[in-house]
Amino acid sequence: MRKFYFLLFVLCIAFIGTNAQQNTLYLNKDYNLILEREIQKANKPVHTAAKPYLFSTLDSIIHIDSVVKSYFNTAPHPAGNLFLRKLTQEHLFSVNQAGIRLFVDPLFDFSFGKELSAGNIYTNTRGIQLGGDIGPKFSFYTAFYENWAKFPGYVHQYIKNRKVVPGQSIARINPSGAIDFGVPYGYISYTPNQYFNFQLGQGKNFFGDGYRSMFLSDGIYTYPYFKITTNFWKIQYTNLWAQFLDSSEGFKFNNTTTFPKKYASYQFLSLQATKRLNINLFQSIVWSADSAGKRGIEWAYINPIIYFNTLNFNMGSPDNSLMGIGFNYKLMKSHKLYGQLIIDDFNLSKLASQQATYFQEKYAYQLGWKYFDVLSIPNLYFQAEFNRSRPYVYAHKVPKLSYSHLNEPIAHPLGANFNEFILIGNYKINRFSFSAQLNKANYGADSTGTHWGKNIFLSDYASEKGEFSFGNTTGQGIMTNLTNIQAKVAYLLNPKTNLKIEAGFNTRSENSHLKSSKTSMFSFGIKTAINNFYYDF
Secondary structure: OHHHHHHHHHHHHHHHOOOEOOOEOOOOHHHHHHHHHHHHHHOOOOOOOEEOOEHHHHHHHHOHHHHHHHHOOOOOOOOOOHHHHHHHOOOOEEEEEOOEEEEEEEEEEEEEEEEOOOOEEEEEEEEEEEEEEEOOOEEEEEEEEEEEEEOOHHHHHHHHHHOEEOOOEEOEEOOOOOEEEEEEEEEEEEOOOOOEEEEEEEEOOEEOOOOOOOOEOOOOOOEEEEEEEEEEOOEEEEEEEEEEEOOOOOOOOOOOOOOOEEEEEEEEEEEEOOOOEEEEEEEEEEEEOOHHHOOOOOHHHHOOOOOHHHHHHHOOOOOEEEEEEEEEEEEOOOEEEEEEEEEEEOOHHHHHOOOOOOOOOEEEEEEEEEEEOHHHOOOEEEEEEEEEEOOOOOOOOOHHHOOEEOOEEOOOOOOOOEEEEEEEEEEEEOOEEEEEEEEEEEEEEOOOOOOOOOOOOOOHHHOOOOOOOOOOOOOOOEEEEEEEEEEEEEEEEEOOOOEEEEEEEEEEEEEOOOOEEEEEEEEEEEEEOOOOOOOOO
């Protein structure tokens, strides 16, 4: 890790002389919803599936600052009213002169509430962000959060089991039940010309147009990555190489622990086939520095050509290869359809013989619909999404090569062997927003000593019905029904950091013939909401 940060520093110094600017936008879904609505209205071909967005690319189409100012009715305050400007419109500290732009902001989340069947819950997050541009081609960003929190019971149990706060960091559990954890972010971004952008950093990425992603989600701890984004003709091509952490051989954390590393190579090609239709192709491969204990890093996986690594798999590669296809389609002016299909293993001969219940028929898919300005009401938004995963998807014969990072799934938080239906509604008026969300899922859980396919950290060759078995169906195991309903009202204070005051209510139930649980909670707080955290599992 120290070598990585040293390289980050060296490259930062090296690029300062090239006069650069290319920062990325926040990943927060509420923030991006505003931009996506404007993209939809612009009716221009835009690649929306690879996130975070590059500011310069999107700004050339929808003029982001103008959108934000008009959307939130941010009329300028008098020049002398420094306090109101800093609170509602500007960075806390900023410099913008002679081709150099710098900004510094505090980051925080001070929230408190109560789980009605248990006790108090709270989040105490303190952090800072520093970023800027030096000339038109180079940008940099760094942020760090220190957190002290007490979560609802089901989240706390998740943390105890996995030793990780969902999507954030390794957890240090206090005897009182409070959790201590820290999260780093940072990148440098360089754009030498209109065709290429290079990024080196520690952060998160997201592939897809949905609330979930079956390809790569931002619901995991930050990771070191190197990314090349290429734009030409009607194509945006993303090459991403990432370093993940493996905890398959036990998770015993102390201050001197170093986890074994594993690596991933991603290729994501977005083609604007028509003015309305976008098609994207996806490939990833996960490997370990000592895969199968026989060899080191497979340098062929550094090859940036999509589906080239699939050829390696067909030639006997022992690593975890996945491939997929996605789309989004602008249906009329206000509607957008989208979807994904990912294939882990797929046996065409078994499918042709109508034996699609083979244990390695491993695929997952997503279908969704977005409706902007519902019934012509400005800023009223609706989304419906369905996600389904067959048993054993994302798992591997060798557990260390599962599609995971630091004890969490890289794609969907439920792992595999599930059906999920999501409804989202959102309405914004000036700086107020009102939102509601329903998650309903059913999945096949394991009892002690069984493996029905939900747990991606176990070998798929240890499947409950045995290797090369048939009769494997989605939801097999202990059928469990999960319902999560949440509602929020928020008032935006400052769009520069997405600073908002927010109140929310959440109710969750999980039922099977072995257990039944239900909990409700409410919370209130003030936060700089620039990242996504998922507790709807």
